[in-house]
Amino acid sequence: MSLRAEHEQNFEFVLKSLFAGGIAGMCSKTAVAPLDRIKILLQAHNKHYKHLGVFSGLQEIIRKETILALYKGNGAQMVRIFPYAATQFTSFEFYKKYLGNLLGNHTHIDKFFAGSAAGVTAVTLTYPLDTIRARLAFQISGEHIYTGIVHTASSIFREEGGLKALYRGFWPTILGMVPYAGFSFYTFEKLKFLCMRYAPEYLCNKCNRNTGGLVLTLPAKLICGAFAGAVAQSFSYPMDVTRRRMQLAMMNPETYKYGSGMFATMRIIYHENGIVKGLYRGMSINYLRAIPMVSVSFTTYEVMKQLLNLDTGAKL
Template identity: 75%
Template sequence: MAIRREERSSMEFVLKSLLAGGVAGMCSKTTVAPLDRIKILLQAHNKHYKHLGVFTGLRHIVHKETFFALYKGNGAQMVRIFPYAATQFTAFEIYKKSLASVLGSNSHIGKFLAGSGAGVTAVTLTYPLDTIRARLAFQVTGEHVYTGILHTAVCIFREEGGIRALYRGFVPTLCGMVPYAGFSFYCFEMLKFLCMKYIPKLTCEPCSRNTGGLVLIIPAKLLCGGFAGAVAQSVSYPLDVTRRRMQLAMMNPETRKFGMGMVKTIVLIYRENGIFKGLYRGMSINYLRAIPMVAVSFSTYELMKQTLELDTGMTL
């Protein structure tokens, strides 16, 4: 009976974590969807937008394609992001508990490894949807190649090499995910811990359901999440550019050279455009989107944990 109750409790925890993570991911991605689209257009040098900046590019999208074009590809993004974020946050909680039993609850490397493992798990399961979403977002009104999520998937699968084509750019994504997810979760967890330990009067409020007795107020959640996102993006951004160039390589004859492998793509980007105009192209917009995106993601997840009574507090 006790074992059955424990199994039921574990299943409830996983299901609630999946829901909390999925909702957090959808809220965060919808918040920055317009910035996500212009980032993809700039990263991959779309011929209509490569000469524009972030804000002029956004205005050009509205003028050329209507306001709703700012959210082009967001439907595919929502299909991808719910299982992605649900898996990532749930995996992090599971990995964190497992590693804590081996390395200790306050282990820095344990928190980093839990975040990295969660990111790798989530991206492995949902990567084809990211490729599809990138293809849809890269299209410009009047020059459509794909009509929807299913059509995009079928075309890529049939014309570009099956499952392998849907996973084009996966290696740089994995390489980038380790530092990105690792630093995101590690920085947020550490900043949360420091706020609750050293400045609770400024950053926390009492919570009777939380075993630590405290939870971060929303502005503190947003600040911790935003800083975590900035650190993580700074480290992993060149691999994000590489992934996008590989995902979109087959859409134009002149860009097919970028689909030949991670190392060759990185070298080619560097030779043609250098570091700042190539490997870090679109970094300014990435800060504009990554900081609020990660802030909203972590904040929404923490709020969902409180609502679903998953927050267990922390020992100070």
């Protein structure tokens, strides 16, 4: 194969991988958008919902704000999640190949480091959109501060300190992303490997294009993704709570104290509410949303890889 043909093939692979990852992210986030919104309201102790649980909170949103309010902030989420997921999955393929060559593929530990690096790459590029989405999702009907994505971004930039304000909560996000993305990709890839090796007759289908000749069945993909989501969230959740409190700190004078820094915010959360009701507040809902979210994300990406003929191995 000529050098030009190889470059064209690599470029095609990157484009297809970006598209597959973006679609996977959009499907997964839309599937759990209502749970995402109530999680944000509970994490940041919104005065209208802090006394409620998951299902009573969802019912109250519908009663007070209509059923469409369950998806408040999801437009900003879609704007963020397509480039985020596209970057994450594509960079994972890149990091997986080169770390696999460097560390070897015997322990699958390269998948952990590749996943962590991919998560950090994606978060760094798309973090301001996550801040905007959180602000929009935290608003209650009749008490709106922001009118849309552009207004939210310009208001934060103009009134709260420029680009730095859009990255408020960035470091706890990065520290949480390393175990979250690392364990997500590691667990999924490890379970995928075990399924193909020890139970191919039950959990796999034949595929002539795949380098191993096998692909996971749809139920197997969903189950592997679900386990990956549960494992990853267990390690990274306190950083997620810290990030949300910092992102939303400037929306109310009573919560300004949460915008002073990562460790200061964690200390305040711990002193005020402890570990279970503070740093792990909303963990039950996070399992309810993270398990199907990661499951749908990995499953959609794997299906898209098959449809786009990407399951023959990365060409990067």
